[in-house]
Each structure stands twice: as structure tokens, then as C-alpha cells.
Amino acid sequence: MMENIEETLKLVEITDTTTTTTNTTTTNNQEVIIINEKKEIIINENDIEEGRDLDNESGRSLAYFERILKLEAIVGADVIEIATVLGWRVVVKKGLYKVGDPVVYCEIDSILPPWQYFIDDKMDSRGFKIKTIKLRGEISQGYCIPIKELINHPHKKIKAVYKEEEDNNNETIVHLLDEDSNEKIPIEMGRNLTDFIGIKKITEYVQIPRNVNGSNRKAYTFPSFIKRTDQTRIQSVPHYFDLHQDLLWEVTEKLEGSSITVFKKGKESGVCSRNFLIEDFQGSDIHQAVIEDLDLLNRLSTIDLNIALQGEILGPKIQGNIYQLRKNYFKIFDIFLIDSQRYATHDERIEILNSLKLTPSDHMAPVISNSFSLKGKTLSDILDMANGFSILKESKPKILREGLVFKSTSTIGSVNQSVVSFKAISNQYLLKKK
Structure with a gap:
């Protein structure tokens, strides 16, 4: 069974097989040509320690x-x-x-x-x-x-x-x-x-995935029109307390799982791990949670939106199963609006999930607050707030949560609008994990 691709891919070879598609759109009377290059990646379980840092493909500054x-x-x-x-x-x-x-x-x-x-x-x-x-x-x-x-x-x-x-x-x-x-x-x-x-990024729970026929799995470069999932820790942006004290924030529980993106853009659709487009995930944890249980690719085909659903797969064989789950679940924490190249606000996310006939309270990361303010708060306040127990419906009681994610409930910027976000990881969780 395949768990987190980012935690299992180790040696990677970019092959000579490259598919290039060109899309033309018009924005403000200007023609914009978007070229998406799709490179095949072969997963090989040899020389495990010598592959490039796949868990840091997003270019995160460590x-x-x-x-x-x-x-x-x-x-x-x-x-x-x-x-x-x-x-x-x-x-x-x-x-x-x-x-x-x-x-x-x-x-x-x-x-x-x-x-x-x-x-x-x-x-x-x-x-x-x-x-x-x-x-x-x-x-x-x-x-x-x-x-x-x-x-x-x-x-x-x-x-x-x-x-x-x-x-x-x-x-x-x-x-x-x-x-x-x-x-x-x-x-x-x-x-x-x-x-x-x-410097490399720490990778946990390594397991090499295999196809049913015993061959290596294949993956492809992550779509260039979707932003990879990553949140800045509050300790790296302490100026937010002054800069964004007038914003209201949605606060959700940060879930410890395997990051997955499910998208639709025009006639193209697919499923990605944190850094790769995956096409052969039959019989995997991804297939069970995303396709068998939720039928997400078919649901996306019913709406006239170019979007990417981003969330975590949680389950018995993923990240040590800290929630002690009996089956796999896919919990959505963000929706990326591909045409406008920004993340949806809380209200937009709820509207989109309803149009997909997905109950937000069942299929989103647990919401702590919809109107939190940073005014008068300190870094210590936010880190203390991150401590606590998970409120994931399916979780066993008294399981320490990984932390919290904060997203502005409105967009900022007059031209390039965006949702501001950051995460606060629980120190109680980190100390216990080590």
C-alpha cells in the first residue's frame, strides 16, 4: 500500500519522455500562453540514501x-x-x-x-x-x-x-x-x-511503494499552475502581530498526515502528492480515500470551476497513525482557485464544498474559530493556543494535536489578492514526538 509519496520516493530519474501542453488564455486583453511541461519520474528503491531531497522539492528555506x-x-x-x-x-x-x-x-x-x-x-x-x-x-x-x-x-x-x-x-x-x-x-x-x-529535510516513516505487479511506481512533475502546500511557522513571521492585527482569522486544527492535492483544470484532472503528480495509485491508500470513498475526480467534473482541493490523508499506515484510525480519511484544509491563482477564503471554501455535495464539517480539517483576532496577542499566546488535544471526529480521545493553522477570512492586496496564512506547531506535540 502506498503512503506518503514524499516519504517513499528516494532515487529519482527524469526520463527523456516529456509531454508538453500549451494553453492560451486572455487576461485584461492580453494573450497569455501557459506551457505545462510534464516529465515522467521513475521511482526506484535502490540507493535509498543517494536520491535528491524529494521532501524539500518545494524549495522551502531550511x-x-x-x-x-x-x-x-x-x-x-x-x-x-x-x-x-x-x-x-x-x-x-x-x-x-x-x-x-x-x-x-x-x-x-x-x-x-x-x-x-x-x-x-x-x-x-x-x-x-x-x-x-x-x-x-x-x-x-x-x-x-x-x-x-x-x-x-x-x-x-x-x-x-x-x-x-x-x-x-x-x-x-x-x-x-x-x-x-x-x-x-x-x-x-x-x-x-x-x-x-x-541541508536536507527530515523524512519520517520511509517505506518503498510497489505496484500490484511488483514494478516501480511512476510519478510526474507537480503541475505548475497549482501552489504546493506549505505554511510558514509563526516564529518566522513575528511581524504579523503588528502588520495583520486588524484581520480576522479562521483557525483550524493542523492534521498530521500525507499531503494530497486533487485538481481539475479544463479537461485535465489528477491527483498529486506534496510534490508530484501521481497517475498509478490503484490499490493505494490514496485511491481508497480519494476515489473509492469520495469519488473526487468525478465530483470535480460536475462543476464549472478550475480548482485544486488540498488536504491530508490520515489512516492506519500513515505517519504512525497518531489518531488511531481504523480506515483512511481525506480531510480538506484548502482550495486553490487556479484561474485567479489564489486560495479561497473560508466562505468560498464552504460554498465550493457544498456545490460538490461534500459536507464541510465532515470533510474539512476541524475548525476552531471563524473570527479570531491577533490584536493584543503575543507569540507566546499563539504557541500556548497551539497546544491541546485533537478534535478530529474520528480520532481517539486525548490525542495531542500537531498544532493550528491560521488563515485570514478575507483577501488582502488591491491587485494581487491573497489569503494570508501561518501555522503554529504545538511544542507539547513536538517534544513528545522526539
Whole structure:
């Protein structure tokens, strides 16, 4: 049985077989040509550890330049302290950084490469994995790397260019220079360093899927006209508390499952995992939950809308079955409006589900609130709110929920309208999971 494709694909080969379709639409009296390239991907179970980082195909930034905003002492600790980066609190070596220092911040769910610096820092004892941990009573989320350590990159020849080239004691690095490629890497806050360092995303519950006849399964590149599912953690966007305090928010439970997208665009329709279009899922968990139980592709063909239903498949063989379910379920958390290239609001989502004859309360992620406000709230308030038990109807009682997802109930922007969203992961859940 096939579970989360992102957690099972490991070695991938792009074949020479490519199908290209061209669609022409007219927007504001301008002709727009959309070319969709479909590349076949062969799933092979050999060389499991040597495939590209399939779970991070969306290009999520796992490491980037940021600044130390605050340093706090830890009671009873002589060699460590708490650093604040964006909204994250990270345990660091005492005296290693000053407030305002630029650093490389690595997010939780990252796997560091086996650099000597990380080995010296005992990260090898954790499998080089960055997870939520508790040290001396303090929660630590993430990992900080001094920028100077990038000069010791084991696979690149990196030179530091200082503010005053003739005075290397100045200690102010303007940019890094890859002397082999001559690429400049400026010290810009937020610059993505995931690939530069070689960081991967933690992948759990690996199982290689097979077809009924024993052959490898096939998948294709994710449709370019659909946005991949991903939510920014609130710790990475603490400015939202000021910027969006006047918005009202829909709050839903974040479900721990396998991300699936079911779409229809014109005469084209299909089912995708988080990063791939899947065509041969007969006899899989996906087929049972999406096709056998809900008949979603046929339902989509009955409405005159180009949309993508995005949700989580939950079930006995998926993500450790934390909800202790007896069968598979597909719970919709978003609907992407393909023609307008934005996500539907809560009210639009309800209207679309009703038109598909899907009862929202049965087929959506559990709704906590339809009119939540960030006004007067702090980061600690939201993280505390994320803790608690799942209210999924089918879940066993007293199961810790993964967290919450917040989406604005209205769109923002006068030209390119969009729904603003973020997630808050429960620290209780993260600490128990580790």
C-alpha cells in the first residue's frame, strides 16, 4: 500500500519522455500562453540514501542568514544561553554571539551535513537532526552557525570578503566568495543557504511503494499552475502581530498526515502528492480515500470551476497513525482557485464544498474559530493556543494535536489578492514526538 509519496520516493530519474501542453488564455486583453511541461519520474528503491531531497522539492528555506535579536541567561547554566532569532528561541554557546550579530539560522526538521564543526558540536550524536529539544528547562528550536564557519565548507573553496579588505581584523564580512564558481554570496537577511550548506529535510516513516505487479511506481512533475502546500511557522513571521492585527482569522486544527492535492483544470484532472503528480495509485491508500470513498475526480467534473482541493490523508499506515484510525480519511484544509491563482477564503471554501455535495464539517480539517483576532496577542499566546488535544471526529480521545493553522477570512492586496496564512506547531506535540 502506498503512503506518503514524499516519504517513499528516494532515487529519482527524469526520463527523456516529456509531454508538453500549451494553453492560451486572455487576461485584461492580453494573450497569455501557459506551457505545462510534464516529465515522467521513475521511482526506484535502490540507493535509498543517494536520491535528491524529494521532501524539500518545494524549495522551502531550511537555513538562511538572520540576526541575533536578544540574548538571555539560563538559570543555573554557565556555558549556554538563549538567543532569539526572528521569533525562535535557540540555545547557543554562551559568549559566542552578540546582539545584532548575523548568523546562519537552521530551522527544526533539518538534517545537517557531517561537517567537522557540527561533529565538534556533538550534532552527530543526534544524527545531525535539528528537532525541538528542552535544555535546562528551556525549549530550543533551531540551530545557529557562525558565518565564519561557512569558510570551512568541505566541498567548496570559500573566501570571506571583509568590509575593509586590507583589515581582516575588522570582522565585518560583506559577502562570501565561491572561488571556484566566482559566485558572490552577500550577507543578506533571509537569504536561502539550504543548498549551499547541503541541508536536507527530515523524512519520517520511509517505506518503498510497489505496484500490484511488483514494478516501480511512476510519478510526474507537480503541475505548475497549482501552489504546493506549505505554511510558514509563526516564529518566522513575528511581524504579523503588528502588520495583520486588524484581520480576522479562521483557525483550524493542523492534521498530521500525507499531503494530497486533487485538481481539475479544463479537461485535465489528477491527483498529486506534496510534490508530484501521481497517475498509478490503484490499490493505494490514496485511491481508497480519494476515489473509492469520495469519488473526487468525478465530483470535480460536475462543476464549472478550475480548482485544486488540498488536504491530508490520515489512516492506519500513515505517519504512525497518531489518531488511531481504523480506515483512511481525506480531510480538506484548502482550495486553490487556479484561474485567479489564489486560495479561497473560508466562505468560498464552504460554498465550493457544498456545490460538490461534500459536507464541510465532515470533510474539512476541524475548525476552531471563524473570527479570531491577533490584536493584543503575543507569540507566546499563539504557541500556548497551539497546544491541546485533537478534535478530529474520528480520532481517539486525548490525542495531542500537531498544532493550528491560521488563515485570514478575507483577501488582502488591491491587485494581487491573497489569503494570508501561518501555522503554529504545538511544542507539547513536538517534544513528545522526539
